[in-house]
Amino acid sequence: MHESKDKSENPVNRRGFLSGAAAGVTALAVKPPVAMAQQAALKPEAHAGIEVSSNQKPGSDFMVDVFKSLGIEYIAANPGSSFRGLQESFINYGGNSKPEWLTCCHEESSVAMAHGYAKIEGKPMMIMAHGTVGLQHASMAIYNAYCDRVPVYIVLGNILDVNYRRGNAEWVHSVQDAAAMVRDYTKWDDTPVTLGHFAESAMRAYKIAMTPPTEPVVLVADGTLQEEPVADKNLRIPKLAMSAPPQGDSGAVAEAAKMLVDAENPVIVTGRAARSPRGIELLVELAEALQARVQDQRMRMNFPTAHPLYGHPGSSIATPNLSSYDVILGLEVQDFWGITHKMTGLNKFGMEAQPTTQPGAKIISVSAVELNHKSNYQDFGRYLEADLSITGDPEATLPELIEAVRKLITPDRRRAIQERGRKIAEANQRDRERDRELAAVAWDANPISTARLSAELWAQIKNDDWSLVSNDRFVSSWPTRLWNFSKYYQYIGAQGGSGIGYQAPASVGAALANRKHGRLSVSIQCDGDLNYAPGVLWTAAHHRIPLLMVMHNNRAYHEERMYLTMLGAKYDRDPGTSDIGTALSGPNIDYASIAKGYGLYAEGPIVDPQQLGPSLQRALERVRKGEPALVDVVTQPR
Amino acid sequence: MNKFLLLSVLSAGAVLAQTKAGDTMNGRRLFERNGCYQCHGHVGQGGLAGARLAQTKLPQVAFIAYVRNPSSGGMPPFRAKVMSDQDLADIYAYIKTFPEPQAAKDIPLLNQ
Numbered sequence: 001m002h003e004s005k006d007k008s009e010n011p012v013n014r015r016g017f018l019s020g021a022a023a024g025v026t027a028l029a030v031k032p033p034v035a036m037a038q039q040a041a042l043k044p045e046a047h048a049g050i051e052v053s054s055n056q057k058p059g060s061d062f063m064v065d066v067f068k069s070l071g072i073e074y075i076a077a078n079p080g081s082s083f084r085g086l087q088e089s090f091i092n093y094g095g096n097s098k099p100e101w102l103t104c105c106h107e108e109s110s111v112a113m114a115h116g117y118a119k120i121e122g123k124p125m126m127i128m129a130h131g132t133v134g135l136q137h138a139s140m141a142i143y144n145a146y147c148d149r150v151p152v153y154i155v156l157g158n159i160l161d162v163n164y165r166r167g168n169a170e171w172v173h174s175v176q177d178a179a180a181m182v183r184d185y186t187k188w189d190d191t192p193v194t195l196g197h198f199a200e201s202a203m204r205a206y207k208i209a210m211t212p213p214t215e216p217v218v219l220v221a222d223g224t225l226q227e228e229p230v231a232d233k234n235l236r237i238p239k240l241a242m243s244a245p246p247q248g249d250s251g252a253v254a255e256a257a258k259m260l261v262d263a264e265n266p267v268i269v270t271g272r273a274a275r276s277p278r279g280i281e282l283l284v285e286l287a288e289a290l291q292a293r294v295q296d297q298r299m300r301m302n303f304p305t306a307h308p309l310y311g312h313p314g315s316s317i318a319t320p321n322l323s324s325y326d327v328i329l330g331l332e333v334q335d336f337w338g339i340t341h342k343m344t345g346l347n348k349f350g351m352e353a354q355p356t357t358q359p360g361a362k363i364i365s366v367s368a369v370e371l372n373h374k375s376n377y378q379d380f381g382r383y384l385e386a387d388l389s390i391t392g393d394p395e396a397t398l399p400e401l402i403e404a405v406r407k408l409i410t411p412d413r414r415r416a417i418q419e420r421g422r423k424i425a426e427a428n429q430r431d432r433e434r435d436r437e438l439a440a441v442a443w444d445a446n447p448i449s450t451a452r453l454s455a456e457l458w459a460q461i462k463n464d465d466w467s468l469v470s471n472d473r474f475v476s477s478w479p480t481r482l483w484n485f486s487k488y489y490q491y492i493g494a495q496g497g498s499g500i501g502y503q504a505p506a507s508v509g510a511a512l513a514n515r516k517h518g519r520l521s522v523s524i525q526c527d528g529d530l531n532y533a534p535g536v537l538w539t540a541a542h543h544r545i546p547l548l549m550v551m552h553n554n555r556a557y558h559e560e561r562m563y564l565t566m567l568g569a570k571y572d573r574d575p576g577t578s579d580i581g582t583a584l585s586g587p588n589i590d591y592a593s594i595a596k597g598y599g600l601y602a603e604g605p606i607v608d609p610q611q612l613g614p615s616l617q618r619a620l621e622r623v624r625k626g627e628p629a630l631v632d633v634v635t636q637p638r
Numbered sequence: 639m640n641k642f643l644l645l646s647v648l649s650a651g652a653v654l655a656q657t658k659a660g661d662t663m664n665g666r667r668l669f670e671r672n673g674c675y676q677c678h679g680h681v682g683q684g685g686l687a688g689a690r691l692a693q694t695k696l697p698q699v700a701f702i703a704y705v706r707n708p709s710s711g712g713m714p715p716f717r718a719k720v721m722s723d724q725d726l727a728d729i730y731a732y733i734k735t736f737p738e739p740q741a742a743k744d745i746p747l748l749n750q
Contacts, residue, residue: 313686436742436749441692442683443740449683455747462750476685482748558676562687565673569714576671637676638685 148496660731
């Protein structure tokens with residue numbers, strides 16, 4: 001809870017600070033003489049500190065008009081006094097509709113909700129926060145969104161002018177350059193000093209956030225601008241002029257097409273290639289034209305998992321085995337160098353690296369992210385020695401690439417390509433069969449296997465218009481391996497910056513985006529992640545956001561537990577101490593009780609696999625009626 | 639069996655002449671305590687973090703040789719100072735107790 005929410009220490013009210021002196025007579029009468037003298041010395045003509053009221057239109061009303069013109073649907077915020085003017089205007093002047101105010105219990109939840117929402121809806125949600133303490137809470141979630149190339153529209157409250165800071169709380173909440181703290185991992189920011197400036201920067205912020213690479217942006221709404229009356233009679237809201245996404249150079253695209261068509265065994269690697277449903281269609285067209293396997297890193301819903309050209313995840317979705325390919329086309333790939341090289345183990349001085357690709361293999365990269373590389377945070381990965389590097393948005397570049405590929409395919413080449421596709425499809429079928437056999441191995445195990453959990457959940461939702469609003473990497477990607485993902489909104493990828501605490505709020509935000517479309521949202525929620533900011537469960541209940549949250553409760557920060565075991569063994573020390581600092585047991589956490597406390601329907605802990613299906617069914621009955629629900633499942637570690 | 643495992647089998651045959659008797663109870667204790675389950679699952683089902691151990695076709699000597707010198711990038715070598723050959727023989731005996739799973743074709747939820 002932020003200190004500034006207690007307004008009792010600071011009686012100066014909003015709006016019309018300096019207009020109308022009559023109402024101030026009473027207040028002056030009760031002030032001690034010394035204080036009066038000091039105030040008079042500072043601003044003798046203004047009766048400073050006098051609480052007056054005015055019905056003049058405040059600047060925040062104009063700001064609301066500006067934001068409404070952007071078509072933003074929601075504002076997620078934990079309330080704070082530095083943006084109280086905007087909050088009041090959004091609700092009373094703006095009617096609390098488009099955007100609608102969402103009550104959040106932590107700024108990290110606000111941003112992660114916006115993160116999940118944008119990956120479903122394809123446009124940003126607004127979040128509001130104090131320029132200091134609120135942004136400090138929000139910063140990790142902003143970093144996740146930045147690394148995940150997701151637009152979030154961040155509005156910060158701040159009071160620049162010392163004459164308007166009402167007591168200590170507003171001094172400690174004020175900052176000279178509010179956006180500085182997150183400038184390394186946002187795409188653009190501004191601190192407007194007039195309402196006209198604000199309107200222009202609001203448009204620019206939206207445009208920049210939505211132009212690939214899409215990223216978070218920051219706009220500072222000064223407290224004085226919010227609460228002072230609108231003085232400028234010529235204010236106007238500029239037209240929102242969006243940019244077309246950057247497309248790869250035509251010559252380079254033609255060269256890429258030739259390399260791909262001439263290849264004996266090309267592969268397409270997709271990271272964040274698809275930005276919309278159209279992106280999936282284009283990737284299918286390209287893959288089918290080339291009859292090339294698609295190794296999907298699953299950072300977005302890029303490619304249908306049941307497609308014959310879909311590459312089996314193998315031992316790691318993020319780092320597929322690329323050793324058998326002679327041309328590798330990477331479309332907005334995460335850590336391209338990392339998936340084409342391997343390194344020696346930890347802690348060897350001068351770690352050695354060697355390519356994992358075959359000798360002579362050619363690498364083509366299409367990426368818009370390099371248009372926004374920054375220096376400090378190292379999310380850009382190691383320098384890639386690509387044979388052809390195309391700066392551009394993959395989805396915008398694909399139409400020309402597909403056309404160029406089709407033109408280059410001769411009848412002879414087509415026969416060879418078709419034969420290649422047939423073999424890939426056969427391998428795909430074998431991989432799917434093998435996955436089913438592997439899923440059966442621990443079918444009746446207790447704790448419940450992640451394959452069983454995924455299959456039970458799939459059985460309950462497969463006939464709905466469903467959306468998995470969580471990452472599935474921590475459950476051995478069983479949904480990817482067993483379900484049939486085909487639509488863009490059916491999967492949203494992961495955190496981006498691997499910052500834990502993202503999953504629960506992102507799934508609530510994504511479920512919110514799905515709500516108006518009538519989709520059934522489900523998530524597989526890691527226990528460690530939920531413990532960061534579980535208050536988002538209350539937000540889901542309060543705003544009636546339908547979502548089934550199925551706990552993957554392995555009672556640990558398990559990834560780190562595996563690392564500790566590995567290192568203990570490596571150094572010939574005890575590997576059996578890895579629970580220290582990683583286990584979430586003793587006592588076990590009762591997630592169903594927590595969820596009930598926040599107002600959700602909840603069941604669990606489920607330990608008997610026979611009980612899982614009926615439990616999911618009961619919870620889904622509530623979700624289909626428009627409520628959030630949680631089922632706590634005690635699971636195998638991965 | 640991949641080529642690394644094959645090499646492991648051959649080299650193990652040269653180093654370890656005979657199979658040890660294993661204590662399944664101690665094997666279970668070590669399997670849980672030393673974190674084998676963390677990547678391979680409590681019933682050896684495997685996952686993206688570790689290979690399936692249930693119904694392993696590896697002979698004991700090859701299993702021990704592999705644990706001593708794994709080819710998988712994610713798995714560390716467990717040397718004798720951490721787990722003796724007898725410890726690994728006990729774990730091997732425990733792994734061999736994992737029941738044969740149902741065939742996927744006999745599980746309706748895996749044929750959706």
